[in-house]
Amino acid sequence: MDSKVILKTQDLSVYFGDNRILNNINLSVHSSEILGVVGVSGSGKTTLLLSLLGLVKPSSGTVLFSHKRKKDYVFKPVNEHLDYFRSHVGFSSQHPSFYTKLTIKENLSFFGNMMLVGKGLLQQRINVLLDLFELKQHRDKLAEELSGGMQKRLDMAISIVHNPLILLLDEPTGELDPLLRKEIWFLTKRINEKGKTVILCSHFINDLEQVCDRIAVLHEGNLITVGTPAEIRERISLYDQVVVESVPGNYDKIISQAYKDKHIKIRKHIKQMNYLIFLVENGHDSLKRFISILDSNKEKIIDVRLRKPPLEEMFELI
Amino acid sequence: MRRILEVIKKDMKLLMRSKLSSLLMLIGPLLIVFMSGVALDTQTRFNIKVGVFSPTYSALSNSYIDSLRKEGFVVDRLGSEQECIDSVRMGSFHACVVFSEGLRVDREYEGFINFYVDYSQINLAWIIKDILFTPAEDKMREVSKDLVGTLLDFITFTTTEISAGKPIVNRLTTINDKLSSSLTAASSFIDIINPVYDFNRFKITEFRNTIADVKTRSDVIALRSLTKFQEVQSSARNLKLTVASLNDPQVSSMLNPIIDDMIQNINSSIVAVTSDKQALSSSTEALSARLSDVEKSIAEIKILLESIQASKEKTxxxxxxxxxDTTNMLGDIFLVQKSLNDIERHANEIRILSSEQITEPFKTEVMPVVQEKTSMAVLFPTMLAMIIMFISIVISSTLMQIEKNSSAHIRNLVAPTKESVFGFGSYLTTLIILFVQVFIVLAIISLAFSSSISGIGSFLSVVLITFLSSSVFIILGILVGNILSSEESSSTVAILLSLFLVIFSGIIFPIEGFSAGVQNVLRLNPLNLSEYLFRQVLIHGSSFSEILFQMSLLVSWLLVLLIVLVAMQSFLSRNDLGINTRKTIRRKSQKQEKAEPEEYAKLKNLIDETNALLSPKKKISKDELSIAKEKYIRMLSLYQQLDKKSKQRIYDDLNLIHKKLSSF
Structure with missing residues (x-):
């Protein structure tokens, strides 16, 4: 048995009625790693996290966690040892999960108690977390009075108030601006550096590349791939995006001609506002062909660019 | 225990920091008590208008109207009965009182006072009806007193007359006895009289025959005598003739005178015999006539005797x-005597000879179980039970919903703390609030209304009833909060449930109005039980043993509800997120999806792209700046299309772009 694996799913499937949400997921989480789960909305990321927490009962398959017995580690089903497992797991959902009418300190204290932290230890933990998340000077403020960033920090602080082994983060940067996002990723790293295993879901694959040790790609309930960010990047490096903006913008004609051009290998196109975005295999060659198509159609070019597509657009391709 | 205390602390803080909840908790009971106190204060009548009508007003009706005015009513005389009734219907008057013409008390006259109130205004109608009746009853009592006085005088007169008449009746008995004896004696005497006689003994016929025989015989004798005399006469005449034929004068002379004399004598004898015969005939006839008279008299005597006999018999x-009759009369006299004795005895048995006491043998005044002059004190237990029910159901269901719909709910679900801890914590929180409120209400009632509730001393009973009632209603609220997934539906059901309990508790509509079977069921209504127990303890000062049965019914309710709650909790096990929890999470995710419309996604993309363009790490060209500004204009356009929540969510990002662009 791999001693590094702290949590794993075995043929995990979840159905809500006739809807298949997760399909035969086999995923291992290694101790002290940051595992990112990425996928578009509805891909099953949150359900996977809830299943790991034991909040969603698997329709089939199991979720197992590593439990140290004497010198050996044994896997035990999460559903059969919920309270024990949950006392070692922290969870933070996409939206801050705390009482907005309680202060920062009150929230930490309440959830610490609910997570069975001893009274003396809890006070120490609260102080440590207030420092770690830079919330000390706001500790007596009501949670509803905090800014979005501080609320997210508080949420994460609450998640680890009981010093869990594993931290599950569901879309931790979902509604945050880039600066705050960076801050959260920084904090996540710091938490991870303290030996915690972090499992996080996000659709910001670019961010996940920066923070995760491994990334698991989910699509329509299926686990597409698991690998390091570099491995994932390699798998999608073949593709480029050509962004076109022109006047008068006779885009239908341009699209038609582009698809007919043998030198351009288009996987798909999107018409977004005044832009035409093409997902192509050979970016540089295609860019030249697009410029000539625009010229031939007497389109005044406002913007023609080549860029790497966001990873989320690549899920289907992977 | 520590966790339960933490849950209570948390719930308290959440409720206290929510303006509406704290208002509900602290001001609510005060407000309810104050409003009820003002509303139910019967010391003053706030402008209650009473219309009155009578075809002609009498001293009695005028006196009643004056009484109403003294009671504080605004009284107006209206033109007709219909106008009076319509004024109530239209709401310009609260009540209408119609008197019969010249309201008076008379043997051949039946007076009336009709009250018209609008029963659609239930509370007002009852209050007005109650108040209006009092002066009317006072007047009726006065009239009754006069009538009863007259009757009492008559009874006194009768007993006096009976006392005087009793010796007369006794005398009548004696006279009757004497009369009876006299009659018996007279009957004996009369009975002796025997007016019967054998008139045959007179032998009238024989007598008559004898007379006839005498007459016949005398006639025969006379006839024979006359015949003989006539023969002698003839012989004398023949002798004379013979002498004359002898012509001897001497002989003639000598014999003729003799013969003549003899003839003369004979003639005289004949005359005498004839006369005697006639006299005898007359005598016999007279005798016969006498006999006829006797016979007639006998017949008359006979008739007389017969009539005497008939009279005797009749007599x-x-x-x-x-x-x-005398015997019957004696019986009647005895009956009369007995009746008189009975009347006298019954009259003497009438112990109450005061018209006041008879017209009002029992004082109907509500005695001072509660000394208050307002209805508040009487309705206080009902109010208390209702406050407990409303607050319990509303707060407990609200707490459940606050917890379920709180963003922190998911965190509590993943905590290794059993859900029952949260449930029990919410229960205790509501219970504490309830006890505080009950204390406030009791304090207000005791101080502001100078209440002297007899049962206030039985503090333990009040605490126990409050605890049981609150527990039942709190668990009902917890069930409602658990079953329903949204705060809106939970509040609606909580209010509907409360209304249902109130309507079928007898507080608004008397339970007695329902059929017997339904009544038995409705008496099990926990609000009804709670109200009954508070009333018994707070007003009537009932001991614990007297309310044990109702108490045990409340305990039964509590046990049943606890079983239902536990069964439901195990059904909605958190191991599988529970049906409602899952629904809540789904709804949240739907809300989230809803909150992220296409425009929001586009705007977010634009923001990402613009942020990438305006990255501080690189130098920004004019073209890039131009593109960023163009994107910003598009962002503003998209921003306008968002709903309020989405705008709030994305505002900071947009503002950041604005600041960045402004810095160039």
Missing amino acids: LSYMLTGKQ
Whole structure:
């Protein structure tokens, strides 16, 4: 048995009625790693996290966690040892999960108690977390009075108030601006550096590349791939995006001609506002062909660019 | 225990920091008590208008109207009965009182006072009805007192007359006895009289025959005598003729005178015989006539005797009847005597000879179980039970919903703390609030209304009833909060449930109005039980043993609800997120999806792209700046299309772009 694996799913499937949400997921989480789960909305990321927490009962398959017995580690089903497992797991959902009418300190204290932290230890933990998340000077403020960033920090602080082994983060940067996002990723790293295993879901694959040790790609309930960010990047490096903006913008004609051009290998196109975005295999060659198509159609070019597509657009391709 | 205390602390803080909840908790009971106190204060009548009508007003009706005015009513005389009734219907008057023409008390006259109130205004109608009746009853009592006085005088007169008449009746008995004896004696005497005689003994016929025989015989004798005399006469005449034929004068002379004399004598004898015969005939006839008279007299005597006999019999019969009558009369006299004695005895048995006491043998005044002059004190237990029910159901269901719909709910679900801890914590929180409120209400009632509730001393009973009632209603609220997934539906059901309990508790509509079977069921209504227990303890000062049965019914409710709650909790096990929890999470995710419309996604993309363009790490060209500004204009356009929540969510990002662009 791999001693590094702290949590794993075995043929995990979840159905809500006739809807298949997760399909035969086999995923291992290694101790002290940051595992990112990425996928578009509805891909099953949150359900996977809830299943790991034991909040969603698997329709089939199991979720197992590593439990140290004497010198050996044994896997035990999460559903059969919920309270024990949950006392070692922290969870933070996409939206801050705390009482907005309680202060920062009150929230930490309440959830610490609910997570069975001893009274003396809890006070120490609260102080440590207030420092770690830079919330000390706001500790007596009501949670509803905090800014979005501080609320997210508080949420994460609450998640680890009981010093869990594993931290599950569901879309931790979902509604945050880039600066705050960076801050959260920084904090996540710091938490991870303290030996915690972090499992996080996000659709910001670019961010996940920066923070995760491994990334698991989910699509329509299926686990597409698991690998390091570099491995994932390699798998999608073949593709480029050509962004076109022109006047008068006779885009239908341009699209038609582009698809007919043998030198351009288009996987798909999107018409977004005044832009035409093409997902192509050979970016540089295609860019030249697009410029000539625009010229031939007497389109005044406002913007023609080549860029790497966001990873989320690549899920289907992977 | 520590966790339960933490849950209570948390719930308290959440409720206290929510303006509406804290208002509900602290001001609510005060407000309810104050409003109820003002509303139910019967010391003053706030402008209650009463219309009155009578075809002609009498001293009695005027006196009643004056009484109403003294009671504080605004009284107006209206033109007709219909106008009076319509004024109530239209709401310009609260009540209408119609008197019969010249309201008076008379043997051949039946007076009336009709009250018209609008029963659609239930509370007002009852209050007005109650108040209006009082002066009317006072007047009726006065009239009754006069009438009863007259009756009492008559009874006194009758007893006096009976006392005076009793010796007369006794005398009548004696006279009757004497009369009866006289009649008996007279009957004996009369009975002795025997007016019967054998008139054959007179032998009238024989007598008559004898007379006839005498007459016949005398006639025969006379006839024979006359015949002989006539023969002698003829012989004398023949002798004379013979002498004359002898012509001897001497002989003639000597014989003729003799013969003549003889003839003369004979003639005289004949005349005498004839006369005697006639006299005898007359005598016999007279005798016969006398006999006829006797016979007639005898016939008359006979008739007389017969009539005497008939009279005797009739008299005896009358006397017998008379005797029977005297016997009957004696019986009647005894009956009269008995009746008089009975009347006298009954009259003497009438112990209450005061018209006041008879017209009002029992004082109908509500005695001071509660000394208050307002209805508040009487309705206080009902109010208390209702406050407990409303607050319990509303707060407990609200707490459940606050917890379920709180963003922190998911965190509590993943905590290794059993859900029952949260449930029990919410229960205790509501219970504490309830006890505080009950204390506030009791304090207000005791101080502001100078209440002297007899049962206030039985503090333990009040605490126990409050605990049981609150527990039942809190668990009902927890069930409602658990079953329903949204705060809106939970509040609606909580209010509907409360209304249902109130309507079928007898507080608004008397339970007695329902059929017997339904009544038995409705008596099990926990609000009804709670109200009954508070009333018994707070107003009537009932001991614990007297309310044990109702208490045990409340305990039964509590046990049943606890079983239902536990069964439901195990059904909605958190191991599988529970049906409602899952629904809540789904709804949240739907809300989230809803909150992220296409425009939001586009705007977010634009923001990402612009942020990438305006990255501080690189130098920004004019073209890039131009593109960023163009994107910003598009962002503003998209921003306008978002709903309020989405705008709030994305505002900071947009503002950041604005600041960045402004810095160039």
